Amino acid sequence: MLTAAERAPARMRAYIVVSLLTGARTEEMRALRWHDVDVPGQPEADPPIPPSVALVRSVRAGGDTKTRKSRRALMLPQRAADALQDLWETRTCAHEMMRDCPCLVFVTRTGRPLEARNVRRDFRKVVEMAGLAGREWAPRELRHSFVSLLSDARVPIESISRLVGHRSTMVTETVYRKQLRPVIEGGAEVMDRILPARPPRER
Numbered sequence: 001m002l003t004a005a006e007r008a009p010a011r012m013r014a015y016i017v018v019s020l021l022t023g024a025r026t027e028e029m030r031a032l033r034w035h036d037v038d039v040p041g042q043p044e045a046d047p048p049i050p051p052s053v054a055l056v057r058s059v060r061a062g063g064d065t066k067t068r069k070s071r072r073a074l075m076l077p078q079r080a081a082d083a084l085q086d087l088w089e090t091r092t093c094a095h096e097m098m099r100d101c102p103c104l105v106f107v108t109r110t111g112r113p114l115e116a117r118n119v120r121r122d123f124r125k126v127v128e129m130a131g132l133a134g135r136e137w138a139p140r141e142l143r144h145s146f147v148s149l150l151s152d153a154r155v156p157i158e159s160i161s162r163l164v165g166h167r168s169t170m171v172t173e174t175v176y177r178k179q180l181r182p183v184i185e186g187g188a189e190v191m192d193r194i195l196p197a198r199p200p201r202e203r
Contacts, residue, residue: 001142002079004130010090012122014083015106016142018053021080023146023164026139027058028065030114032105039081039088051081055165059113070165147172 005016019029036056042049054073057063065071076084087105106114124134143164150160161172 001126001130001132001145004126007129008122008126010083010087011106012126014080014087015119015139016123016126017083018076018080019139019142020145021077022053022055022074023143023150024053024055024074025058025066025070025143025165026116026119027060028055028070030059030104030106030116030119031057031063033057034088034091034103034105037084037088037105039076039085051076051078053080053084065165069162069167072162072165074163 001016001020005013008016015029018024019026024032032053032055036054038049038052041051052073052075056065056071058065058070060066084105091103104113106119108114108118119139123139124137127137128134147160147164150163151157157169157172161169164172166172
């Protein structure tokens with residue numbers, strides 16, 4: 001998907017890269033504004049402040065995030081920061097500094113807010129460029145993939161829960177139980193160390 005996204009327009013490339021690398025909900029991405037994005041960070045600060053994105057609103061009724069804990073600021077992986085910088089350079093916003101610009105990050109070609117159908121249509125095109133069945137994939141798969149990748153890398157569920165903006169680890173376990181393989185495997189691995197299996201019986 002990331003390879004295919006490199007051939008997509010800047011808007012969809014940034015949408016896919018940021019979604020996959022931060023675990024942001026699609027309704028948070030569609031409501032993201034440039035003044036919530038800090039691509040350069042403050043490298044001269046002590047300690048340095050990394051590039052970040054503040055997920056503080058969504059396209060839900062009233063603009064609220066799904067839960068109170070969904071309001072979060074996340075450090076941006078460099079690949080995501082680069083994708084947003086590339087997108088910023090194609091902007092039509094009149095402001096010179098992205099953190100001062102109230103404009104939405106992801107808009108249509110005419111500058112209007114993205115609707116869910118816009119995202120699904122463009123996302124499926126990239127999915128098909130990646131050699132997958134477009135109709136079988138939805139933008140929310142990027143969030144699921146984010147959880148899977150962190151889980152496979154043995155990131156604790158408490159950290160994953162904070163990153164995806166869940167109010168508790170129970171929600172994370174319920175929603176992503178198929179993706180949380182280390183949680184399932186971890187107990188067995190520890191028990192094998194504490195109480196190793198008996199050697200096989202001689203026949």
